[in-house]
Amino acid sequence: MRDTSCPTLLFIVGARPNFMKVAPLFQYLKRHKESMKPFLVHTGQHYDKAMKAAFFDQLNIPEPDIDLEVGSGSHAVQTAEIMLRFEPILDRVKPFAVLVVGDVNSTIACGLVAVKKNIPIIHVEAGLRSYDRDMPEEINRVLTDQLSDLLFTTERSAHQNLEKEGIVLDKAHFVGNVMIDSLRNHLNRAVPFDETLKLHKVERRETLREKQFALLTLHRPSNVDNPEILKGLLETFEMISSDLPIVFPVHPRTGKMIQEYGFSAFLELPNVFCLPPVGYLEILGLMTSAKLILTDSGGIQEETTALGIPCSTLRENTERPITVDQGTNTIVGSARQKIVDCVDEVLKTGGKSGRIPEYWDGHASERIVSTIQERFL
Ligand code: UD1
Numbered sequence: 001m002r003d004t005s006c007p008t009l010l011f012i013v014g015a016r017p018n019f020m021k022v023a024p025l026f027q028y029l030k031r032h033k034e035s036m037k038p039f040l041v042h043t044g045q046h047y048d049k050a051m052k053a054a055f056f057d058q059l060n061i062p063e064p065d066i067d068l069e070v071g072s073g074s075h076a077v078q079t080a081e082i083m084l085r086f087e088p089i090l091d092r093v094k095p096f097a098v099l100v101v102g103d104v105n106s107t108i109a110c111g112l113v114a115v116k117k118n119i120p121i122i123h124v125e126a127g128l129r130s131y132d133r134d135m136p137e138e139i140n141r142v143l144t145d146q147l148s149d150l151l152f153t154t155e156r157s158a159h160q161n162l163e164k165e166g167i168v169l170d171k172a173h174f175v176g177n178v179m180i181d182s183l184r185n186h187l188n189r190a191v192p193f194d195e196t197l198k199l200h201k202v203e204r205r206e207t208l209r210e211k212q213f214a215l216l217t218l219h220r221p222s223n224v225d226n227p228e229i230l231k232g233l234l235e236t237f238e239m240i241s242s243d244l245p246i247v248f249p250v251h252p253r254t255g256k257m258i259q260e261y262g263f264s265a266f267l268e269l270p271n272v273f274c275l276p277p278v279g280y281l282e283i284l285g286l287m288t289s290a291k292l293i294l295t296d297s298g299g300i301q302e303e304t305t306a307l308g309i310p311c312s313t314l315r316e317n318t319e320r321p322i323t324v325d326q327g328t329n330t331i332v333g334s335a336r337q338k339i340v341d342c343v344d345e346v347l348k349t350g351g352k353s354g355r356i357p358e359y360w361d362g363h364a365s366e367r368i369v370s371t372i373q374e375r376f377l
Helices: 016-032 053-058 075-093 105-116 136-147 157-164 178-189 193-199 227-241 252-260 264-268 280-289 299-307 336-349 364-376
Strands: 008-013 037-042 097-101 121-124 150-153 172-174 214-217 246-249 272-275 292-295 311-313 329-331
Touching: 008 016, 008 075, 008 105, 016 037, 016 053, 016 097, 016 178, 016 364, 037 075, 053 280, 075 105, 097 105, 097 364, 105 121, 105 136, 121 136, 150 157, 150 364, 157 172, 172 364, 178 280, 178 299, 178 364, 193 272, 193 280, 227 246, 227 252, 227 264, 227 272, 227 336, 246 280, 252 264, 264 272, 280 299, 292 299, 292 336, 299 311, 299 329, 311 336
Parallel strands: 008 037, 008 097, 097 121, 121 150, 150 172, 214 246, 214 292, 246 272, 292 311, 311 329
Antiparallel strands: none
């Protein structure tokens, strides 16, 4: 029987980058037995074992109370399916608020359902803007912030973005970065890079040395869905790999596109070491052992800044400008020369060293929970 005396806060997760954002909030609530009860809904946007189960186990997130099992589809299908399946859950659970994180389709889909039922929405990682509306996440960010009653931000620039969009700033609180809470909580359990390569039986792995390889992650539609852009990027990585070996955990979307466009030879190159998507403790180990990171991920830009590891971001813009202004991040886009120059610079000088941004101190969850209590309970 559910305990009905304690108000329920309903958490949404859907895709891989959500898991490390809710984990520290859950752990904080568990440790402090606060006056609210967490209820976890997984939409099932990501469902592969490698994209989901490994994260729940390693981050110590309880099994979701409900898995909506929506799976993949076009943006419209995926978003609509989440909405249809989430609505009856809200009627049944009756939470005092719905907490969503980040900018994935599950975030906006569940936000829309909640707002139509007059249930307050709490958005963690609010106010980030790339100002690039071709990016599906940008639409999700703008709309989710418009719907939200309480907005938690990771950097101060987010407040200017919110103000420009007419959002009342009293609703926004600068609390720091929950993803960095997770990083700090788990860093001492990171799996050594050679163990991860061994686990996945990566060939020729014995030739790789600590701080003598680049880590590559790539999954954004703008990079992998267009054959010309993808081909150009893979050729650039091939060039780089002759000076610096590349370790490449392949996202399912990227793997599919590489096969479909006939670029599989890249995966067989002697200095490119491929493996399936890895869990959280494995990616932490790969990041800390890498000389530099080439990525189009949002979260990795922040994690590398927190770790002080040079990051070259394979995008034309970032919604996380603090990682460039204060951290180790350089925006290099997809043009060959810029990427190669940035890698050369790191090899010659060690790259940007950066500093840890304000409030990325491992206590963001604490600030979030106490603000929620003040506001709602
Ligand atoms: C989603 C998020 C993106 C985030 C990324 C992290 C949106 C709009 N995008 O992108 O912000 O950075 O997650 O991974 O929400 N697939 C599988 N197995 C899975 C999941 C996906 O094979 O478990 C394949 C399917 O072919 C699917 C494709 O990957 O169609 C894309 O998955 P989807 O969830 O739509 O978006 P991502 O590219 O993963």
